[in-house]
Amino acid sequence: MIRIYTLEGKAFVWNYTDVRRIREEHRIVGVLVGALPRKPRQNVRLGLPLELLPEEARLLLEKGLATLVKNPTSQSLGDDRSQDPLFPGKVAAYEKELEENYQEQLRLSAEQRKIVLDSLADRIAQGRAKKWQQKGEGGDPLVQPVESGSSFVLPRESMMIQLPTEQTQRTEEEEVNWHVASQLWPYAGQENHEMRYCIFRDLWERGYYVTTGSKFGGDFLIYPGDPMRFHAHYIALCFSKDAPISLCDIISAGRLGTNVKKTVLLCSVDQGGTIAYTSLQWSGMQ
Amino acid sequence: MEAEEEPPAGRRLLSPAELLAARTRDHKIPQRSLGQKDFIPDGSEEQESKLHQCRKEHWQLLEEERVVRLGSLVKAEWKPQESIVELKSPAGKFWHTMGFAQHGKQCLLPEEALYLLECGSLQLFYKDLPLSVQEAYENLLSPKSVSLLKYQVYSHLKRLGYIVLRFHFSTIPTPYERQLNLDSHYQSTERGGHKRRRSSSPRLQDKKPKPSEKSQEWSPKKAKIHHGNSSPPALDGSPKARIKASDAKTENIELVPSSSVTKECSELPTCVQDYKETRSKTVGESHNDVCASRWNFTSIDFPNMGADYPQVFLPEPDKRLLPENITARAIDASPWCRRLNQKHERLTRKEQEQLKWESRYKRSINEDVEVRRCTTWQEYKALLRERSGLADLCTQPVTPLVKPNQGLSTADILQQINVFQPSHLLEEAFQLQNHSSQLKIDFDVYHADEASIFKKNDPGKPYVRMCVQRFDEQVPSLKVVKQLSYQSGDVPVVFALVDNGNIAFFSFKEFKLPTDVYP
Numbered sequence: 001m002i003r004i005y006t007l008e009g010k011a012f013v014w015n016y017t018d019v020r021r022i023r024e025e026h027r028i029v030g031v032l033v034g035a036l037p038r039k040p041r042q043n044v045r046l047g048l049p050l051e052l053l054p055e056e057a058r059l060l061l062e063k064g065l066a067t068l069v070k071n072p073t074s075q076s077l078g079d080d081r082s083q084d085p086l087f088p089g090k091v092a093a094y095e096k097e098l099e100e101n102y103q104e105q106l107r108l109s110a111e112q113r114k115i116v117l118d119s120l121a122d123r124i125a126q127g128r129a130k131k132w133q134q135k136g137e138g139g140d141p142l143v144q145p146v147e148s149g150s151s152f153v154l155p156r157e158s159m160m161i162q163l164p165t166e167q168t169q170r171t172e173e174e175e176v177n178w179h180v181a182s183q184l185w186p187y188a189g190q191e192n193h194e195m196r197y198c199i200f201r202d203l204w205e206r207g208y209y210v211t212t213g214s215k216f217g218g219d220f221l222i223y224p225g226d227p228m229r230f231h232a233h234y235i236a237l238c239f240s241k242d243a244p245i246s247l248c249d250i251i252s253a254g255r256l257g258t259n260v261k262k263t264v265l266l267c268s269v270d271q272g273g274t275i276a277y278t279s280l281q282w283s284g285m286q
Numbered sequence: 287m288e289a290e291e292e293p294p295a296g297r298r299l300l301s302p303a304e305l306l307a308a309r310t311r312d313h314k315i316p317q318r319s320l321g322q323k324d325f326i327p328d329g330s331e332e333q334e335s336k337l338h339q340c341r342k343e344h345w346q347l348l349e350e351e352r353v354v355r356l357g358s359l360v361k362a363e364w365k366p367q368e369s370i371v372e373l374k375s376p377a378g379k380f381w382h383t384m385g386f387a388q389h390g391k392q393c394l395l396p397e398e399a400l401y402l403l404e405c406g407s408l409q410l411f412y413k414d415l416p417l418s419v420q421e422a423y424e425n426l427l428s429p430k431s432v433s434l435l436k437y438q439v440y441s442h443l444k445r446l447g448y449i450v451l452r453f454h455f456s457t458i459p460t461p462y463e464r465q466l467n468l469d470s471h472y473q474s475t476e477r478g479g480h481k482r483r484r485s486s487s488p489r490l491q492d493k494k495p496k497p498s499e500k501s502q503e504w505s506p507k508k509a510k511i512h513h514g515n516s517s518p519p520a521l522d523g524s525p526k527a528r529i530k531a532s533d534a535k536t537e538n539i540e541l542v543p544s545s546s547v548t549k550e551c552s553e554l555p556t557c558v559q560d561y562k563e564t565r566s567k568t569v570g571e572s573h574n575d576v577c578a579s580r581w582n583f584t585s586i587d588f589p590n591m592g593a594d595y596p597q598v599f600l601p602e603p604d605k606r607l608l609p610e611n612i613t614a615r616a617i618d619a620s621p622w623c624r625r626l627n628q629k630h631e632r633l634t635r636k637e638q639e640q641l642k643w644e645s646r647y648k649r650s651i652n653e654d655v656e657v658r659r660c661t662t663w664q665e666y667k668a669l670l671r672e673r674s675g676l677a678d679l680c681t682q683p684v685t686p687l688v689k690p691n692q693g694l695s696t697a698d699i700l701q702q703i704n705v706f707q708p709s710h711l712l713e714e715a716f717q718l719q720n721h722s723s724q725l726k727i728d729f730d731v732y733h734a735d736e737a738s739i740f741k742k743n744d745p746g747k748p749y750v751r752m753c754v755q756r757f758d759e760q761v762p763s764l765k766v767v768k769q770l771s772y773q774s775g776d777v778p779v780v781f782a783l784v785d786n787g788n789i790a791f792f793s794f795k796e797f798k799l800p801t802d803v804y805p
Contacts, residue, residue, distance in 0.1 A: 024341070032787075033787035035441065038312070226337055231325060233321050
């Protein structure tokens with residue numbers, strides 16, 4: 001089950017495998033918003049977490065592919081350590097694990113070093129022999145063995161530490177009911193959200209990749225394949241069925257769509273729940 | 287949910303071997319080199335393999351965990367009660383632009399700590415246990431201290447290299463300070479404190495502290511209290527009010543009518559000191575205007591050193607004005623003058639035309655003997671009325687829009703008959719300050735290339751100030767824009783819109799329609 005975490009009413013996915021499944025199996029793209037571990041100080045490629053549109057999250061929830069959960073925060077738990085009966089044990093366990101990890105890293109790096117030294121053993125021996133010869137002493141160079149791997153020390157500060165992305169401790173996750181509007185998930189029942197969701201779901205069910213369209217001034221961008229390799233075909237603008245649309249809006253939408261070589265779709269939901277799509281095209285009259 | 291019982295895939299703690307292997311990890315981001323995106327999936331193998339490759343590289347990057355040498359990590363503890371993060375080991379290079387000291391301890395704001403954690407520079411502990419990035423997001427971010435949206439903007443800007451500080455009201459001059467033109471003084475003394483320009487000798491300064499100096503000594507805090515107690519006079523942009531304001535500051539001027547200037551300024555040392563003082567200040571025009579009237583140029587001898595002036599004899603300067611160990615003598619400067627200004631000024635055609643035009647239509651008012659005879663403004667104005675012959679017209683209830691003596695140029699006349707005066711962004715913004723608005727300035731943003739000279743305790747003027755907004759919020763009204771720009775002073779205000787993690791920026795700029803009138 002994919003876990004979607006809410007934070008200030010937004011949906012986040014922290015698990016790498018979940019993120020991958022969401023995209024490859026469920027055609028949901030989302031937006032990466034965290035710093036990329038490999039190169040954190042740039043904005044071109046970002047890393048976990050993946051932030052989902054409310055519509056994207058709802059689709060996964062409604063299809064029973066994900067659960068919406070909320071972690072308790074330190075503020076609500078309070079800082080009183082004595083309240084947590086497991087607390088001393090947890091810290092001890094962490095410290096034990098850290099120490100074991102260090103010992104293991106020490107062992108491994110000593111091993112690696114030994115392998116390196118062994119592979120170079122001939123050269124080292126040659127070098128030593130040369131040195132002895134140069135000094136002009138007839139002593140036996142083999143008196144000192146090349147074996148120095150056992151005395152190898154990995155300084156504590158050279159130990160490698162993981163800064164985990166996803167939560168590491170089990171917490172009392174609170175499952176959030178996404179059917180009802182709440183502070184954690186304020187969207188259910190909102191007119192605009194319901195309309196957008198219906199349209200989003202319909203497009204998704206038709207096999208498209210649907211992402212947020214704000215960069216083109218629309219509600220959604222509609223891709224024929226994974227946005228990684230394909231350009232968007234449509235800019236979807238959601239309108240409630242009876243709401244009047246000003247001509248200016250249509251002109252600006254059509255103009256923009258033409259300029260970026262995409263088709264503008266006006267989308268509205270019918271009473272029956274069917275979606276009406278209308279596309280805009282400039283027509284030249286001569 | 288049975289699936290939850292088995293250790294969920296991806297709750298990933300790396301093994302020691304993996305940790306060690308991370309030491310030799312690549313630090314470059316692979317360039318996408320698969321060419322243009324395609325238009326439509328055609329089911330071809332080529333497309334499939336390209337997509338596969340793209341995804342593979344994408345997932346590889348995403349899968350990587352942060353792995354850092356223990357020695358290069360700064361340890362810190364999250365204190366939820368105070369909403370701060372306390373450092374447990376000495377800060378790194380980031381201390382130059384982030385953090386603050388409290389009770390002798392080095393602390394970070396939640397957004398700073400979270401950003402550093404994301405960058406792999408900080409290990410964050412809570413209750414002696416390390417926090418993952420997810421736990422840090424969920425614990426450190428809250429609408430009370432720094433909200434998710436603000437953090438997203440903060441980290442976006444930080445990743446771009448900007449220095450970002452929280453915006454505080456105390457860092458901007460109050461309207462009162464601004465009205466007194468204190469801010470520029472305050473800044474110039476605060477910022478360039480150690481490299482203030484050479485001032486006059488201490489003896490002279492001790493002798494008579496100038497009122498303007500007093501104003502420099504005012505701490506901004508004092509001025510603020512002042513402002514809080516008494517409602518300051520309404521600030522309006524008209525030059526009259528500004529002069530009044532600076533009058534209040536340099537109170538001497540009010541007391542010295544123009545006729546007695548001579549007397550005061552005959553005390554040469556004071557004059558010179560004043561001169562130096564004004565020079566050492568940042569140029570405030572109103573201030574200079576006022577000060578100019580303090581010097582009686584008839585009593586200060588400025589020799590004409592122009593090439594057209596054949597005899598220049600410089601008398602011995604007043605010994606009182608010279609440092610002790612400097613001797614001076616009278617000198618005949620005429621040979622030196624002759625070598626000056628040898629080159630003819632070369633004018634462009636445009637400049638020549640301008641000169642020609644000026645010589646035809648413009649003339650110095652001082653060439654007019656009658657005008658020179660006037661000793662006061664009143665006399666001058668009376669003379670003008672008399673000349674225009676409009677004395678009676680002007681006294682009637684309805685007066686002409688443009689009087690002949692006013693129309694100096696087309697632009698002047700146009701200005702005179704304008705029905706709508708152009709309004710400025712900051713105009714009347716002062717009155718709006720009492721109305722609370724939802725939107726507040728969140729961050730001060732400083733240029734990245736200033737990092738070497740940046741001081742976080744004295745950051746100076748930011749490059750921009752940032753307001754964070756949700757994407758579904760309305761575009762701020764003119765009123766709000768005015769309020770915010772007034773708060774921000776002469777620093778531009780930029781709005782950051784966060785749409786589901788995508789961040790866009792926009793700002794309002796003042797625009798003046800050009801008037802196509804010559805000149």
